[in-house]
Amino acid sequence: MKPQFHLPLITYPSASSLSVVQNAVDLARHQKADLTASVLQIKTPLVGQSSPWVDDVERLSSQAKRFSRDSGVALSEAVCDYANKADIRAVIQTFEASEPLIPDTLVEISRAYDLSIVEASETMMPLLENLLFESGRPLVLFPANHVCSRIDTVAIAWDGSAPLSTALTGARLFLESASKIILISITNEAPMNEKARDRYANVLRNSGLDVEVVVARANGEEVAVAIQSAARALHADLLVAGAYGHSKMRELVLGGVTRSLLADLEMPVLVAH
Structure with missing residues (x-):
């Protein structure tokens, strides 16, 4: 039975790093696993709540959605590029969800896989805690800028x-x-x-x-x-x-x-x- 690894990627308010993409691909290669990347793009950003004094909420929302979309494209391309070079099977799933529902959506997706791979950064911490306590699956956490090596x-x-x-x-x-x-x-x-x-x-x-x-x-x-x-x-x-x-x-x-x-x-x- 081939291991199935999961890579949850966020695109807003900051995007997941290319470092965690590289580490996930390398880990899958070393363990002879398939990798599925879930790219969550925002449907309804909370820009109005974070900036109540700004009148042009619609413009800010549009900018946030565009940033999320562009980040999702860049991350998807990186997964494909790294996976092709490593000669592993990688699948990319792109989802849309309102900003408050993104953690719950990724938790539900993560339950289908053997483990999820997450970067332990300030940006990822709220999602990390949700995955850790609610997915029922283990997490492999990488420090920022770490380079994955074979696990001997x-x-x-x-x-x-x-x-x-x-x-x-x-x-x-x-x-x-x-x-x-x-x-x-x-x-x-x-x-x-x-x-x-x-x-x-x-x-x-x-x-x-x-x-x-x-x-x-x-x-x-x-x-x-x-x-x-x-x-x-x-x-x-x-x-x-x-x-x-x-x-x-x-x-x-x-x-x-x-x-x-x-x-x-x-x-x-x-x-x-």
Whole structure:
């Protein structure tokens, strides 16, 4: 069964970057996956609400729609160009939606695919949170201006939690093809369940994988920073982590470590909730 990756792209108020398009194509190539890009163009921009003192709302709306349309064309062309050069199958879906409905539309689309690929930027953060908590699928997040490489070593931010178990299920494709797995625990967090960690390490070893267990100290750093520092020092290409948070009246509230991780991403991370 060939993996099916999803690339949600936005076109307003800022367009998704070409960097995330390149990373998505490279990731699909390395994992022998197909890629579907969903390009969401705005139907009804909220220019009137953001600029109530401007009389010419119709003109601003027209400009916003034109920017969205032009951005969509440029992103679609980039997907086709990169995919052709990488020799992967890429499909482009173009949709129109009113600005407030774009996150819900992309969440619904994302549920059909194995994972979604998103750039962890300020522009994408509201959409990222919706996808993370409502799509039921894992996300692979890339820092801005990151260049995707083959994923040979996978680090796991081990805490024994249910969200991590969900992330590990979504990361199975990457674990199976990895040359090495590293379980990283941070010692100054809550008491560590070493038996559960070692049990999982043995399960991976019994599956034929090379597994290393690493215990690291935060040394005054935020936990998210310490985990990424340890993973990068061990030359990991991907970090797998569980995401914490809850939804109340459709307002997403992230756990502290999760928010810190998303806000200061230094390497590709697969997260799920």
